[in-house]
Amino acid sequence: MNIMRVHAKLGRVDTDRTDALVILLSEGETLSGPDGSLLDEALGGALRELQRSREFEGKAHEVILLHTHGKLPAKRLILAGLGKHHQLGLDQIRQAMGYAVKRVRQAKAGSFTVVLPSAVPRGASMGDLSQTLTEGAILGNYQFTAYRSEPPTGKGVSTMTILVSQKSHLGPISEGVRRGVATAEATVFVRDLCNHPSNVMTPTKIAGEAKGVAKDTGATLKILEQKEMERLGMGALLGVAKGSHEPPKFIILQYHGAKKKDDPPVVLVGKTITFDTGGISLKPAENMEQMKADMTGGAEVLATVRAAARLKLPLNLVGILPVAENMPGGRAMRPGDVVTTLSGKTVEVQNTDAEGRLILSDGLAYATRFKPAALIDIATLTGACVVALGQFAIGMFGTDTKLKDAIVSAGLRSGERVWEMPLWEEYFEQLRSDVADMRNIGGRGGGMITAALFLSKFVGDCPWVHLDIASTDWSERERAYIPKGPTGIGTRLLIQFLINRSLPHESARA
Numbered sequence: 001m002n003i004m005r006v007h008a009k010l011g012r013v014d015t016d017r018t019d020a021l022v023i024l025l026s027e028g029e030t031l032s033g034p035d036g037s038l039l040d041e042a043l044g045g046a047l048r049e050l051q052r053s054r055e056f057e058g059k060a061h062e063v064i065l066l067h068t069h070g071k072l073p074a075k076r077l078i079l080a081g082l083g084k085h086h087q088l089g090l091d092q093i094r095q096a097m098g099y100a101v102k103r104v105r106q107a108k109a110g111s112f113t114v115v116l117p118s119a120v121p122r123g124a125s126m127g128d129l130s131q132t133l134t135e136g137a138i139l140g141n142y143q144f145t146a147y148r149s150e151p152p153t154g155k156g157v158s159t160m161t162i163l164v165s166q167k168s169h170l171g172p173i174s175e176g177v178r179r180g181v182a183t184a185e186a187t188v189f190v191r192d193l194c195n196h197p198s199n200v201m202t203p204t205k206i207a208g209e210a211k212g213v214a215k216d217t218g219a220t221l222k223i224l225e226q227k228e229m230e231r232l233g234m235g236a237l238l239g240v241a242k243g244s245h246e247p248p249k250f251i252i253l254q255y256h257g258a259k260k261k262d263d264p265p266v267v268l269v270g271k272t273i274t275f276d277t278g279g280i281s282l283k284p285a286e287n288m289e290q291m292k293a294d295m296t297g298g299a300e301v302l303a304t305v306r307a308a309a310r311l312k313l314p315l316n317l318v319g320i321l322p323v324a325e326n327m328p329g330g331r332a333m334r335p336g337d338v339v340t341t342l343s344g345k346t347v348e349v350q351n352t353d354a355e356g357r358l359i360l361s362d363g364l365a366y367a368t369r370f371k372p373a374a375l376i377d378i379a380t381l382t383g384a385c386v387v388a389l390g391q392f393a394i395g396m397f398g399t400d401t402k403l404k405d406a407i408v409s410a411g412l413r414s415g416e417r418v419w420e421m422p423l424w425e426e427y428f429e430q431l432r433s434d435v436a437d438m439r440n441i442g443g444r445g446g447g448m449i450t451a452a453l454f455l456s457k458f459v460g461d462c463p464w465v466h467l468d469i470a471s472t473d474w475s476e477r478e479r480a481y482i483p484k485g486p487t488g489i490g491t492r493l494l495i496q497f498l499i500n501r502s503l504p505h506e507s508a509r510a
């Protein structure tokens with residue numbers, strides 16, 4: 001998809017020539033601010049009248065469009081509600097922008113202008129605001145049209161301009177735009193990869209995408225093929241791949257942004273199952289098509305490495321993707337099979353549908369070789385995560401309090417929030433096997449927890465966080481800036497975490 005262009009420029013709402021001017025207002029916010037009264041005056045009091053008649057109250061989700069009939073250089077004025085001021089956070093702004101951009105598109109306007117809202121969440125800088133506006137607009141404008149003869153909702157909006165009143169604000173606002181474009185573009189990249197069907201987005205194609213990332217960022221790329229995996233002893237990943245005709249891949253992308261080349265890196269590991277049938281422990285037919293997005297974690301890792309490189313973040317970063325397709329072919333792994341993982345630990349595969357933890361066990365064991373300063377894996381790991389958390393929280397587990405805190409605050413900042421779950425050793429009794437070091441399923445209770453605990457056996461003593469995104473990776477309905485289907489949620493969380501970590505002065509706020 002073509003990404004909306006976003007830029008900031010000096011200008012005034014009453015003189016700017018545009019297809020549409022977007023104003024974000026909180027509930028009950030009067031239009032007495034400088035922009036509001038200028039506009040109201042130009043429109044002969046129409047705005048005050050709209051408020052008086054309560055046709056526009058500033059509630060969240062509310063959007064209204066007025067034609068200006070030449071009274072303003074802007075052809076249309078769009079008011080979007082932010083909800084109650086005391087509940088205002090960055091995500092309310094992102095959402096209002098998502099609704100606004102859809103209204104712009106509905107009006108078939110190709111470009112629009114917006115000003116920073118005068119209602120500001122506590123502690124938010126101008127850069128935060130412009131980053132958020134940019135994210136809401138680009139993400140709300142997203143459509144996946146690769147396989148359509150005609151896009152169902154017309155062409156997307158091509159340009160957004162943020163109007164800036166003072167020259168000295170231009171710098172910080174433009175920096176926010178730059179970040180917003182990077183995080184939104186990364187999310188769009190992930191949504192696209194997840195939307196492509198699995199007959200296209202094969203392990204080989206994922207490797208091709210990784211080559212693309214390496215090429216346009218200068219990151220170093222290594223792709224291990226099956227032979228090499230056999231030599232190393234990645235029995236878990238190979239076991240999962242055996243049922244498919246698609247050869248597995250093991251992808252390692254390295255970005256060096258730190259001053260010191262040997263600074264311990266952040267290592268990201270993403271579950272990349274290009275399709276999960278369940279294998280011999282076959283899944284039911286209903287909703288199985290959603291398993292084309294079982295590579296979301298890996299796509300997010302690719303996108304994050306790309307974004308970090310584009311933003312030139314001063315840190316070293318490694319992205320690792322164990323990639324396979326989980327199919328029930330003639331050579332497929334059987335329930336009861338024992339595999340030897342890269343770590344040397346053996347696993348009894350009691351259920352071939354618990355394949356994510358298998359490929360991740362090899363991914364994580366490989367990751368420890370980099371002696372990571374922080375190790376994070378991200379995966380559409382368990383149906384139990386969906387049951388426990390619904391659609392609005394990512395499941396988080398981890399061994400390091402500081403790292404967990406940093407992820408929590410990146411979650412609040414990005415609107416991709418995490419919720420911590422227990423990683424208690426007591427649960428390990430559910431993973432005991434009669435024949436091997438452990439089994440790959442933990443029985444009835446606490447399915448998200450036993451999956452995480454399984455992974456914990458492969459991370460050594462690295463500071464580690466596991467993110468289960470099975471709850472958030474797919475949306476049942478369209479929301480303000482989240483489409484129906486693959487959401488890409490987790491991408492902005494990871495990038496924000498890296499921004500906060502590598503540029504602490506510029507992002508002091510949580």
Ligand code: BES
Pocket residue numbers: 276278294351353354355356380381382383384386440441442447470471
């Ligand atoms: N990819 C699935 C988890 C999943 C389910 C993601 C629903 C998104 C939505 C994973 O590989 C899986 O099948 N997990 C099993 C594990 C079980 C066999 C222990 C599950 O959750 O049912």
Ligand code: MN
Pocket residue numbers: 276278352353354355356
């Ligand atoms: Mn599965």
Ligand code: ZN
Pocket residue numbers: 273276294353355356380381
């Ligand atoms: Zn899976």
